[in-house]
Amino acid sequence: MIKSAGLIIITQLPSCKGNVAILHRRGILNEKLTPQSWPGGYQVTATGKIETGETSDNALERETVEELGKEFSLSIPSEMMRVFRSDIRIIYAVWISPENLPQVSLSLASGGLVPITRKMIPQIKNLLMFDKKKGVQDGNVIAMFPDEKEALKWAFNRISIPR
Numbered sequence: 001m002i003k004s005a006g007l008i009i010i011t012q013l014p015s016c017k018g019n020v021a022i023l024h025r026r027g028i029l030n031e032k033l034t035p036q037s038w039p040g041g042y043q044v045t046a047t048g049k050i051e052t053g054e055t056s057d058n059a060l061e062r063e064t065v066e067e068l069g070k071e072f073s074l075s076i077p078s079e080m081m082r083v084f085r086s087d088i089r090i091i092y093a094v095w096i097s098p099e100n101l102p103q104v105s106l107s108l109a110s111g112g113l114v115p116i117t118r119k120m121i122p123q124i125k126n127l128l129m130f131d132k133k134k135g136v137q138d139g140n141v142i143a144m145f146p147d148e149k150e151a152l153k154w155a156f157n158r159i160s161i162p163r
Contacts, residue, residue: 069105084151
């Protein structure tokens, strides 16, 4: 049973050559202002649990508004590509014009957004190898859950600049 839905945003930035994925760094506190699990770890751009009665699409829309802001969520095209599906998670990817990124309004729980290039993927560590409470304390380390790292690979292979 699918329990969570996520979105990876692919774009281009003047400071980076080629496409980048915009990852979300986990903050110290969550939305309930209690300690976040695996603080300092990275996750797909927007992600969250599917609540009772929600479809994965509804959950993704809700999480995108909560994590990135309503104004930005309206700029996301409806044609998203599913890039990953497991027994518990479904992840989509979409190309977003860099001009839309300033519309992002992060929640208090955010540790910020970080661009990741395809070349950085082999350096990404397994977030599950870190202590759940302490998280990733070295700011130079990028660590993600393994299924989200796999989805990131798929997103880079399948999403390109719209013509």
